[in-house]
Amino acid sequence: MPATSVGVFKIATSGPGDVSGLMSLISSGTIDPKSILAILGKTEGNGGVNDFTREYAVAALCTALAPHLNLPPHDVEQRIAFVMSGGTEGVLSPHVTVFTRRTVEARPDGRSGKRLSIGMAQTRDLLPEELGRATQITETATAVKAAMADAGISDPADVHFVQIKCPLLTSDRIAAAAARGSKTTTTSAYASMAYSLGASALGVAVALGEIAPGIRDEDVLRRYDLFSKVASTSSGIELMHNVVIVLGNSTSSASEFEIGHAVMKDAIDAAAVMAALNSVGLGTTPQSSRELVNVFAKAEASPDGSVRGFRHTMLEDTDISATRHARAAVGGLLAGLAGNGAVYVSGGAEHQGPAGGGPVAAIARLSS
Incomplete structure (x- = not known):
């Protein structure tokens, strides 16, 4: 087959x-x-x-x-x-x-079980006034399901990382919406990044059944009890649609790779990183037949201003943005455990894991 x-x-x-x-x-x-x-x-x-x-x-x-x-x-x-x-x-x-x-x-001899699979889909172009709102959530959920089908994955439990590239607002886009008589979620380009990231992540959560559908506009960036355990969203000015990449394991894959994940509860959750490595046989007693390829994680400064009861100053630093602080902190943690600094850490984890934390995934190469 x-x-x-x-x-x-x-x-x-x-x-x-x-x-x-x-x-x-x-x-x-x-x-x-x-x-x-x-x-x-x-x-x-x-x-x-x-x-x-x-x-x-x-x-x-x-x-x-x-x-x-x-x-x-x-x-x-x-x-x-x-x-x-x-x-x-x-x-x-x-x-x-x-x-x-x-x-x-067909699968090479000796390769059994579920192996790494990848699927891709994208939403239609979104209007500036749709960013950070229920429409973006719904459109993203539809695209995630299409990407799962493209990857040959039917069970949401086999999805371990969903990477999304989403748009943000610019002054021109805000003005275009206003000219149509529409109002955007915010008039700040920087703040729009969080709205777009959050709505996209909630779309993943809806598609995978992590939360119920029917999320309201006002839930975005307010209901932090709503989140996805596998979503990783990144925004940019270079597009107006969401690009969705689903990474998981499937019996239809003949890959020599495998992916697993865990959820960091905060920026210093080394146990979660080890759990992700363990899920692909690369924990404290790594299997000699496996090799780490890369680690992917989300990072954010805890919005309540503390990590495990101790105050942090990331949100109060006017010289360096909180996202840069968070990437450096989580990047150092992952690099130390992975053994090198070439790891993928993305800042801004709105609705991506619990507040202050985020998903972490690992990909390993298997020898057979």
């Missing part, structure tokens, strides 16, 4: 425009460019509204891949899902993780 084979490649970058590592793997035949489905990256920008390293990285990748795909650069994004997360504070190291998928005749 035909199966899908998913590949995962972590590639260090010297800057947001550096595509040399990927091109080298393509030149050597290690990666077939036509099999690339998604690229997740960490760039050394500020992770804010004006972080143009994200768009620069995507443009560089599209330009480099276009000749290999016989497409103009601007059409590459219609074929490959790009999610660039800005901010490599502390020991975090810039890199990209490339996911490939191809169809194979």
Whole structure:
């Protein structure tokens, strides 16, 4: 019976425009460019509204891949899902993780059980006034279900990480909504990031049955008891729709990789990180037949101003944004446990895990 084979490649970058590592793997035949489905990256920008390293990285990748795909650069994004997360504070190291998928005749001998599978979908273009509201939640939920089907995953329990790239508001978009007689959730571009991130995460929670449907506009950024245990959302100015990437395990996959996850209750929850590593056989007594590929996590400054009863000052620092503090803190924790700084930590965890915490997922390569 035909199966899908998913590949995962972590590639260090010297800057947001550096595509040399990927091109080298393509030149050597290690990666077939036509099999690339998604690229997740960490760039050394500020992770804010004006972080143009994200768009620069995507443009560089599209330009480099276009000749290999016989497409103009601007059409590459219609074929490959790009999610660039800005901010490599502390020991975090810039890199990209490339996911490939191809169809194979059957599973290789010895590969049994559920293996890593990936699926992609996207919403329609959203209106500025729909960001951070119930419409974005509903549209995202529909796209998550479509991405699950694309990944060959039917059981929500087999979904371990849902990465979403979502839009944010700009002054032009706010003005366009006003010209139509519509009001956006906020007139602050920076604040709109949180609204879009939160609504997208709630869409994941609805799709996977983690929470009931019917979430109201006023629940976004207020009902923090509503969250997804596997959602990771990142916003940017370069799009007006949500790009959804579902990562999970499926019996239809012939991949040599496996993914697992846990939920961090706060920014120093080392036990949860170890639980995620344990879920793929890489905990305190790692299996010799397995190798860690990458760790993916969300990070945020606890909104109540404390971590385990001790006050933190991340929300009160006017020099460095709280998201940058959180990425550095969680990045240091993950890097120490993973053994390197090239880990994917995204800031802003609104409705992604409990308040102050967030999901953490690990991908391991299996030898058979």
